[in-house]
Amino acid sequence: MLNKGAHWFRTHIALALALALGLLFLYPAPVYAMHIAEGILPANWAAVWYVPAILFVVIGILIIRRKTREVRGIMPLLGIAGAAIFLVSVFPVPVPVTGSCSHPVGTPLGAILVGPFISTVLGAVALLIQALFLAHGGISTWGANIVSMALVGSFVGFGAFVVFRKLNATIFVAAFAAGLFGDWATYATTSFELASALHGAGSLWGMFGAITVAFAPTQLPLGILEGLFTGGVVTLVYQRRPELLSRIIPNVFKPVPSAIEGGSK
Amino acid sequence: MFDSSHIFSDSFAHKENLVTGIEARTKVAFTVIALVINLLSPTVYTPLAIALFCLAALIAIGIPSRLLVLRLAMPLVMAGVVVITQIFFYGTTALFIIPFWGFNLVGYEEGLARGLLIMSRVIGGVSLIIFLSMSTPANKLLLAAAWFRVPKIFIELTLLVYRYIFVLLEEIITIRDAQRVRLGYYNWRRSMRSLSILGGSLILRAYDRAERVFEAMIARGYTGTMTIAYTEHFGRRDFVAAVCLSAILAILYLIGQVQA
Numbered sequence: 246m247l248n249k250g251a252h253w254f255r256t257h258i259a260l261a262l263a264l265a266l267g268l269l270f271l272y273p274a275p276v277y278a279m280h281i282a283e284g285i286l287p288a289n290w291a292a293v294w295y296v297p298a299i300l301f302v303v304i305g306i307l308i309i310r311r312k313t314r315e316v317r318g319i320m321p322l323l324g325i326a327g328a329a330i331f332l333v334s335v336f337p338v339p340v341p342v343t344g345s346c347s348h349p350v351g352t353p354l355g356a357i358l359v360g361p362f363i364s365t366v367l368g369a370v371a372l373l374i375q376a377l378f379l380a381h382g383g384i385s386t387w388g389a390n391i392v393s394m395a396l397v398g399s400f401v402g403f404g405a406f407v408v409f410r411k412l413n414a415t416i417f418v419a420a421f422a423a424g425l426f427g428d429w430a431t432y433a434t435t436s437f438e439l440a441s442a443l444h445g446a447g448s449l450w451g452m453f454g455a456i457t458v459a460f461a462p463t464q465l466p467l468g469i470l471e472g473l474f475t476g477g478v479v480t481l482v483y484q485r486r487p488e489l490l491s492r493i494i495p496n497v498f499k500p501v502p503s504a505i506e507g508g509s510k
Numbered sequence: 511m512f513d514s515s516h517i518f519s520d521s522f523a524h525k526e527n528l529v530t531g532i533e534a535r536t537k538v539a540f541t542v543i544a545l546v547i548n549l550l551s552p553t554v555y556t557p558l559a560i561a562l563f564c565l566a567a568l569i570a571i572g573i574p575s576r577l578l579v580l581r582l583a584m585p586l587v588m589a590g591v592v593v594i595t596q597i598f599f600y601g602t603t604a605l606f607i608i609p610f611w612g613f614n615l616v617g618y619e620e621g622l623a624r625g626l627l628i629m630s631r632v633i634g635g636v637s638l639i640i641f642l643s644m645s646t647p648a649n650k651l652l653l654a655a656a657w658f659r660v661p662k663i664f665i666e667l668t669l670l671v672y673r674y675i676f677v678l679l680e681e682i683i684t685i686r687d688a689q690r691v692r693l694g695y696y697n698w699r700r701s702m703r704s705l706s707i708l709g710g711s712l713i714l715r716a717y718d719r720a721e722r723v724f725e726a727m728i729a730r731g732y733t734g735t736m737t738i739a740y741t742e743h744f745g746r747r748d749f750v751a752a753v754c755l756s757a758i759l760a761i762l763y764l765i766g767q768v769q770a
Contacts, residue, residue, distance in 0.1 A: 282586075283631075284557070284589075284634060285592055285628060287549065306661050318724035323670070325717075332679060373668065385546075477710065481709075
């Protein structure tokens, strides 16, 4: 076994290497780094991540089932909103530093529109379709991807939005924070999922650091872009159709009757 | 943005051939069991055999090999990062040493072996998934899932999402083209602004469309839930296919055992 100093040394060289690698992987045009591909996680870890994923998806499904009794039109609404969120999550957002494009997560936006539990279900649907028909993500890693993208993205995004609204931030700033923190939390969770499954006999946090650094050059600016994008979209939706948002988050929005400038209403 | 690389895999599944002819439930069961075998395999041989079988079957039914490579390429980028972290983190037996800015980077033998195993599992797993999705249309896949007792609301939601992805995609292309001729993507600032407007308009149109779709569904007797029933027949041909696929599964499992 190596002694402690040598281990520190080894970890930090690996970090430097990971940084270089991260820079290298900036260049392939679209980056799908967020999706853990099929086969990367060993069977036991894949199963572990399925547990929270199934739990939250089932809660979300129960909430939808209850709502279908109250609002009959909710299924087509959620289906089409889900399709919109799916498409938003494959939007190519231009990353200014590199000139390449990357993709937002989309679930923070979904959570603001339909609430975090339902957004988790929609995220799970989107991840399944992406895994099956576009080969992004996987079936055994579906659970892990639900946890990092749908669950953490939705809840952190939603939480950030509510907290910033409570602090009297404007809708743009609150939605920016939702996108920013939702995206970064997703990225951190994905790194943790990879590190915990793959660190072997080495240090968990060393591996976590290496993976975080490897993806940092794309994911840190992407979080800011996701924030700008989420802020822009939520502001636009609020200006044109404020009732769409007030129905889902009743107490967060204060009525602003004069916010509509050139809107359709 | 939405070029040919984004064609959904199941656009090939509507053709009639040997693989698409296999009943959907059989294929779903085969894929799931094979995915487990793939994940549990101790050697690289089983995953590679799985990949070989799936890719050969897909090429035999006329899927362009370029598309298969494209589908495999994206997961492999991530697998590449994982392999490299494994080489430098895992194990104790030094395989090679690279001088790196005055440091010595040590690559380990066990790490390389583990990295290659993970890489082969990615290839095997992704091949299995595209084998399923390129030979089975989405609606059959979801009806098969309903037969396996997946919650009805989840199936209904997935069917709706799947259907409206294509409808909304057309709207995106229309809006984006209109923005483009007005120099909406002239520089980065304007691109971000245009993208936000595009996303916002998409959500608003989605809500408007949902109201119209709901009215249309009501007019056709929708009561709040869709009726989902699996009606396909499990005939003698399907039985033969199921036996053959089970035999293949057994062989794939044994390959791993023999080599280990």
